[in-house]
Amino acid sequence: MNQFGTILKFELLSYLKNKIFLGITIFLMVLIAGVMFFPRVSGLIIGGKNDASAQQELSVHDENTPVMAVYSDTPQQTELLCEAFTSAFPEYKVEAAKGEIADLKKQITSEEVECAFVMENLNSYTYYVNNLNMYDRNTAIADELLLNLYRMDAMSQEGVPGEKAAEILSLQINHETESLGVDQAQNYFYTYIMIMVLYMAILLYGQMVATNVATEKSSRAMELLITSAKPASMMFGKVIASCVAGIIQLVAVFGSAYLFYNMNKSMWGNNPIITSLFDMPLYLLAYMLIFFVLGFFVYAFLYGAIGSMASKVEDINTSVMPLTLLFIAAFFAVVFSMSSGNVDNMVMKVCSYIPFTSPMAMFTRIAMSTVPFYEVALSIAILIVSVFGIGIISAKIYRVGVLLYGTTPKFRAIIKAVRKA
Amino acid sequence: MKLELKNIEKSFGEKVVLKGISFFAHSGEAFGLLGRNGAGKTTTIRILMDVFPAENGNVLIDDAPINYNKIKIGYLPEERGLYPKKKIIDQLVYFAQLHGMKSKEAVKAADYWLERLDMTQYRNKRLDTLSKGNQQKIQLITALAHNPEIVILDEPFSGLDPVNAMLLKDVVKEEIAKGKIVLFSSHQMSYIEEFCSNIAIINQGEIVLKGNLHDIKHNYTRDKLILRSDREDDILSDLTGISSRTETGEVLIQLDSPDKKQEMMQYLTNKYDIDELKVFEPSLNDIFVEYTGGEEKGGKK
Numbered sequence: 001m002n003q004f005g006t007i008l009k010f011e012l013l014s015y016l017k018n019k020i021f022l023g024i025t026i027f028l029m030v031l032i033a034g035v036m037f038f039p040r041v042s043g044l045i046i047g048g049k050n051d052a053s054a055q056q057e058l059s060v061h062d063e064n065t066p067v068m069a070v071y072s073d074t075p076q077q078t079e080l081l082c083e084a085f086t087s088a089f090p091e092y093k094v095e096a097a098k099g100e101i102a103d104l105k106k107q108i109t110s111e112e113v114e115c116a117f118v119m120e121n122l123n124s125y126t127y128y129v130n131n132l133n134m135y136d137r138n139t140a141i142a143d144e145l146l147l148n149l150y151r152m153d154a155m156s157q158e159g160v161p162g163e164k165a166a167e168i169l170s171l172q173i174n175h176e177t178e179s180l181g182v183d184q185a186q187n188y189f190y191t192y193i194m195i196m197v198l199y200m201a202i203l204l205y206g207q208m209v210a211t212n213v214a215t216e217k218s219s220r221a222m223e224l225l226i227t228s229a230k231p232a233s234m235m236f237g238k239v240i241a242s243c244v245a246g247i248i249q250l251v252a253v254f255g256s257a258y259l260f261y262n263m264n265k266s267m268w269g270n271n272p273i274i275t276s277l278f279d280m281p282l283y284l285l286a287y288m289l290i291f292f293v294l295g296f297f298v299y300a301f302l303y304g305a306i307g308s309m310a311s312k313v314e315d316i317n318t319s320v321m322p323l324t325l326l327f328i329a330a331f332f333a334v335v336f337s338m339s340s341g342n343v344d345n346m347v348m349k350v351c352s353y354i355p356f357t358s359p360m361a362m363f364t365r366i367a368m369s370t371v372p373f374y375e376v377a378l379s380i381a382i383l384i385v386s387v388f389g390i391g392i393i394s395a396k397i398y399r400v401g402v403l404l405y406g407t408t409p410k411f412r413a414i415i416k417a418v419r420k421a
Numbered sequence: 422m423k424l425e426l427k428n429i430e431k432s433f434g435e436k437v438v439l440k441g442i443s444f445f446a447h448s449g450e451a452f453g454l455l456g457r458n459g460a461g462k463t464t465t466i467r468i469l470m471d472v473f474p475a476e477n478g479n480v481l482i483d484d485a486p487i488n489y490n491k492i493k494i495g496y497l498p499e500e501r502g503l504y505p506k507k508k509i510i511d512q513l514v515y516f517a518q519l520h521g522m523k524s525k526e527a528v529k530a531a532d533y534w535l536e537r538l539d540m541t542q543y544r545n546k547r548l549d550t551l552s553k554g555n556q557q558k559i560q561l562i563t564a565l566a567h568n569p570e571i572v573i574l575d576e577p578f579s580g581l582d583p584v585n586a587m588l589l590k591d592v593v594k595e596e597i598a599k600g601k602i603v604l605f606s607s608h609q610m611s612y613i614e615e616f617c618s619n620i621a622i623i624n625q626g627e628i629v630l631k632g633n634l635h636d637i638k639h640n641y642t643r644d645k646l647i648l649r650s651d652r653e654d655d656i657l658s659d660l661t662g663i664s665s666r667t668e669t670g671e672v673l674i675q676l677d678s679p680d681k682k683q684e685m686m687q688y689l690t691n692k693y694d695i696d697e698l699k700v701f702e703p704s705l706n707d708i709f710v711e712y713t714g715g716e717e718k719g720g721k722k
Contacts, residue, residue, distance in 0.1 A: 002521065003519055003521075006515065006518040006519055007519070010515050014507070216504075219502045219503070219504065219505055220498070220500040220501060220502025221502050221503050221504050222502075223498035223500050223501075223502060224496065224498060224502070224503065224516065224560075224563060225519075226472055227467070227470045227472055227494070227496045227498070228496075228516055228519040228520060229519045399472075399473070403467075403472070403473075
């Protein structure tokens with residue numbers, strides 16, 4: 001235990017004294033500070049705009065206001081439509097098209113006019129735009145407008161007074177959604193961010209552990225280490241040190257994010273992504289930590305064992321490839337399930353009990369669905385047992401591996417040697 | 422204190438590396454473990470240090486199985502290497518702590534040894550800024566700083582200049598005088614002859630010769646004479662077939678049996694003017710080559 005403490009302290013200090021480690025941490029903190037202070041600096045209010053002020057703000061047109069052209073067969077109809085469109089599209093300067101359709105197209109490609117509605121009749125039109133934006137809702141607004149115009153017209157023909165017709169048409173249905181489980185849309189962002197963080201941290205630190213072991217081996221410091229300390233102490237010391245270093249880094253980064261967010265809270269208004277991120281429920285944060293630590297251990301031990309097999313630091317990249325691929329596959333399985341919206345599919349259910357995938361899969365399910373507690377407990381129990389199992393096997397591989405120089409041994413030879421050890 | 426290895430056997434896969442190694446060494450004496458490359462020395466040392474277990478046999482201290490929590494061992498591996506990018510004092514303290522020293526003790530011990538080996542000026546330097554010989558001195562400190570009862574030095578003199586070699590000799594003598602067991606493994610026979618009272622020669626996983634070095638030399642079949650004279654050429658032609666010239670220029674005479682030596686000595690002194698005539702005693706080098714040479718089947722490490 002004493003030896004383990006010495007190793008842990010030594011390894012942890014070498015992380016904290018490492019210039020690259022410090023550099024990355026400070027860089028991330030500065031980056032986050034930049035993002036969090038952005039609205040204050042730019043003076044822009046992101047999200048939470050007051051509708052009235054937005055309308056007011058945007059109805060003041062100048063030469064930068066995009067132009068929307070309306071084209072129809074008769075000037076009266078054009079005028080009527082222009083009027084209706086002006087109130088429906090406050091962010092545009094709506095005007096009657098100049099010239100024929102061919103001229104209009106040219107004006108659009110030269111960006112003189114941003115978009116145009118060419119009316120065939122009141123029920124049918126062609127919408128022209130240069131580059132169609134993914135979020136372009138103009139046709140939907142126009143459809144509704146035209147539909148309302150048509151209905152008003154129809155109703156007035158049936159003898160319904162105009163005001164009455166407007167009242168009937170302007171009726172809005174109120175609805176509220178109350179999710180009894182979790183709200184996927186709300187949890188999506190932070191689940192995504194957490195999975196991403198877990199992914200990055202395991203890849204980064206796993207590689208660091210592997211490189212660390214391989215460096216000791218190639219510098220032959222191993223000859224002395226292996227005779228000075230128990231392999232299990234070495235392995236656990238190294239892995240736990242890297243885990244602590246990782247958590248310190250994450251706390252520094254997320255802590256500073258939280259701090260900077262609170263300093264600029266008013267500036268962020270009600271931006272849904274940011275607020276959902278910082279309003280993460282505590283129980284999820286706790287699960288996050290549990291799965292992070294356990295998942296980290298599973299992979300870090302294996303990375304350490306692989307590092308002990310390599311004779312040269314240069315060999316590390318190829319040696320860790322299978323493990324990295326396994327991990328990337330797990331990551332993609334989770335991310336695809338997340339974006340499909342169905343996180344309780346069969347693949348995810350199976351994945352949430354396999355120690356290599358469960359940290360990400362089970363966490364995603366907890367965050368984005370409702371999982372019975374016994375399932376979570378079972379998954380965590382399997383993980384804990386695996387961590388110890390993998391830790392002990394890795395320490396054995398380590399003991400065998402560190403004394404092997406030359407060509408990387410074959411997998412079967414390793415198994416044989418480990419059994420004997 | 423007596424350190425004893427008893428009938429140690431070890432194989433890696435199909436390959437048998439050690440076939441029953443036994444020897445013992447006492448406190449206050451240096452023991453030489455000799456053998457060609459791949460003979461099994463490093464494996465023996467690793468078993469002694471509990472890096473891996475032997476399939477058979479025991480490591481005993483005063484006839485009881487060794488307790489690695491009590492008995493401290495210092496080791497200078499043949500393959501040198503520490504952390505090249507770390508401060509020297511940090512590494513020395515780290516290794517001393519791994520051997521169970523408290524932080525303050527470790528710093529004190531490291532500073533003592535830096536001073537003793539004339540390395541204090543490098544205390545806060547990175548290891549890779551030092552020359553190879555100086556790095557080796559730092560490595561030596563990791564073997565000695567925690568005041569171990571057993572010191573294992575694998576090729577301690579390779580790479581040292583004569584001045585540093587002298588310094589190391591002094592240190593080794595001090596350690597022996599402090600009553601430690603010093604286990605030498607080396608190919609440089611002159612150093613072994615200088616320090617070690619007892620030796621064991623390992624060849625292909627077996628001890629082919631062991632015991633007190635003086636006795637070994639003395640018990641050698643005394644059937645060779647060594648001779649220096651102005652008339653060496655005449656002697657060589659006189660004793661054709663049994664005489665030859667050695668690499669150092671003397672005449673070596675091979676007798677049929679040891680009891681013929683008196684007769685031969687008289688014959689030679691009566692007939693020729695002799696400067697020097699003595700019974701040939703092999704050097705450790707000769708003994709080593711005799712016991713380990715010839716068979717070119719030596720395995721790999």
